[in-house]
Amino acid sequence: MKSLQVSTKVNGDEYEFVCAPDETLLDALRNRLGFTGVKEGCGTGDCGACSVTLNGRLVCSCLVLAAEAEGAEVGTVEGLAEGDHLHVLQQSFIDHAALQCGICTPGILVASKALLEQNPAPTDEEVRYWLAGNLCRCTGYDKIIEAVQDAAAKLRSA
Known part of the structure; x- marks a missing residue:
């Protein structure tokens, strides 16, 4: 399987990572970029534990391919707080x-x-x-x- 290079913004910061074509955004966020606030509950889009925003749209990251984040803006729970202040x-x-x-x-x-x-x-x-x-x-x-x-x-x- 050929690897893909992905450039994206997560919570306003630029990131680049390499992933497999079938890797989910959930797995890339957690395992490649360290955003462990994104949780896997079901892996089928039924529970919402992996919810993130992708270009402002609410999505289940377990149902989105990591490659779909190319050039996109991703928002996770880690991006809610502003510095030391909770949202x-x-x-x-x-x-x-x-x-x-x-x-x-x-x-x-x-x-x-x-x-x-x-x-x-x-x-x-x-x-x-x-x-x-x-x-x-x-x-x-x-x-x-x-x-x-x-x-x-x-x-x-x-």
Whole structure:
């Protein structure tokens, strides 16, 4: 199998890596570039643990080939915090105890940020619909919805 050279931006920084044509973006992010916040839950696009943004679009990185990141902008959970300051979503998840084991949390945070960028004032139903592709076995969803709504309110008032 021939290797491919990929140049991409992840969280605003330039990266280059070599990958196999059938390597997933999930594997490249975790194993080649060290972005371990991107989690593999199912490998089939059903759980959302590997959610990232690709050119601003929310995707399951287990279903995207690493080569598709060529010339693209990738956003991971590691890109949410600004320096030593947590993103308002991250702080809200802590404040509302909307996380436990942490497998689903990075994907839910990335999906929540993508939602709030498109819709800064979502209803509970819209948050539930948007996050339907992210499965959580530990916390249930009420605390997650509360955390997203709290973060949305804080972002609107900022």
